[in-house]
Amino acid sequence: MSSRLQVEFAGVPFKNPVVMASGTFGFGREYADLFDIEKLGGISSKGLTLNPRSGNEGIRIWETPSGIMNSVGLENPGVEGFIQKDLDWVNSLDLVNVVNVGGHSIEDYVQAVERLNDVHLDLLELNISCPNVKQGGMNFGVKTELAAEVVRTIRKVCKHKLVVKMSPNAENIVDLAKACEAEGADGLSLVNTFLGMAIDINKRKPVFNNGYAGVSGPAIKPIALRMVHQVCKNVQVPVMGLGGISTWQDAIEFIMAGATVIQVGTATFMRPEKALDIIDGMERYCEENGIQNLSEIRGIV
Amino acid sequence: MATVIKNEAVGKDFYLLKASGSFNAKIGQFCMLRAWDEYPVLSRPISIFDCDEEGISFLYKVVGHGTELLAQLKPGDAIDVQGPYGNGFPEVKGKIALVGGGIGVAPLYYTAKVLKAQGNAVDLYLGFNDEALLKEDYENVCDNLVVNIGGYVTDDINPAEYEYVMTCGPHIMMEVLHKKVKGTGAQLYVSMENRMGCGVGACLVCSCKTKDGNKKVCKDGPVFKAEEVFTDEQ
Ligand SMILES: Cc1cc2nc3c(=O)[nH]c(=O)nc-3n(C[C@H](O)[C@H](O)[C@H](O)COP(=O)(O)OP(=O)(O)OC[C@H]3O[C@@H](n4cnc5c(N)ncnc54)[C@H](O)[C@@H]3O)c2cc1C
């Protein structure tokens, strides 16, 4: 690989800008058995919460045209479980280690982040949108004021580089992005899943126990791309763009919209090595178009 | 990419597909099949019906878009066969009954074939709604074949005659069997069928509750000891 795909995000160097999206790649172990995951740029961990969670009951995945809906409910081993069992392994890989943290109260976020202050990681991705998680009732990622409050509080305690992962369900995505930047986020990632719904017409009930669930995959790509474009035009901090990326052409679109790094989520379910095809395709595109580094086309649209 | 060797109807809406390639499959494992590019997004989990030097076979029922696309495949077409995945049935020694309901009979052919070749006594109990699938094939890989059409195959078995019972089929059938096997001394293994995303243990959409907390059907399963997944209050 040449240096064409090398990027820097909030001071962290990436050999290529392709990160596996939180919740779709575990901690990488399962996929390490299937392909050479060190060819990737980085991994964003399964969303961790302060305490272990067993996740939602009932159906957790449903297919939609060109997409999926999920309602996992943040099943995870908890921050401590991750530190004990998986962190060293993830750090031993030649990959950017993004640790994704979720929460259902500000206190939970704070304690989880404080525990992570003691360990090595490259970027802390704060998931402020947990539409699947009923407990607590509110979604921090919808209202600008609430998002700002979480980021302000976390910024004070967090010793790591802080990336705020935004919800596309935000009332005003640009205002919310600007507020996160103003409160000290080192970068932003967007988008998380869109709130959606499916109804079982035979049972006359929602498919998911929680009623609503998160939509991801190619179906959301145009909207995610538009949001990434809007946000990139309005903030100075670097942006990780995601939402439905499944080809290298999609990835180049997000870069042209202004993203520094892109993440691949649902597409991995099509074929485990999809992200490697994306990296190869981006490299080829740069070569064929005489692009020495992606920065030449970043945000050109 | 594997290549389709044959793909034939073996009953109404049931197909047997064989793909070339060398697969080291264990009994009761499954593969994620894909014969399309990006859409549908998800690959389809299908049990391994048989595996030999020539390739790997799948018995499937057309129930929706994905299996419809599989049914259209012709010899020479490409098919993405990801796997084999999952733990599979244990290779035990003794007197074994295999109980299948509907398309749940699929993994039991290879299971019977391998367990019998290892010198075990293997009886097959297969339940169907209206027609028996591949009766002669199943007959050839077991000591006794019992076929039940339209009734409850669980009525036909006396679990006390066996050391091990392995089952795959509708949840309700497996639960009934669990109640029947309990207390007989036979050990029951059940193969679970949850909706899957990744198929490899990374996304946690296939979690199932067990005595020892959540387990992933795709990676820790699909086969579990019955008492791990069926709690007694049910
Ligand atoms: C471990 C395992 C082994 C299986 N083995 C076989 C087999 O050998 N032969 C066979 O015919 N079928 C088998 N199934 C069921 C098979 O996966 C589904 O029938 C198939 O995915 C339906 O896809 P579709 O596109 O035709 O239907 P659709 O209804 O259009 O599928 C939509 C979505 O729902 C999922 N889905 C639908 N029905 C089921 C189901 N019953 N279980 C799990 N997911 C489902 C699909 O994978 C897909 O993601 C197995 C399932 C599992 C989990």
Ligand SMILES: Cc1cc2nc3c(=O)[nH]c(=O)nc-3n(C[C@H](O)[C@H](O)[C@H](O)COP(=O)(O)O)c2cc1C
């Ligand atoms: C099964 C599944 C689990 C997810 N879990 C998390 C999570 O724990 N934390 C998080 O921030 N995002 C989670 N996401 C959202 C993805 O990281 C990503 O933002 C979203 O799926 C959009 O990208 P995609 O279309 O490429 O999948 C999850 C998505 C899926 C499909």
Ligand code: FES
């Ligand atoms: S299907 Fe992804 S963990 Fe089982």
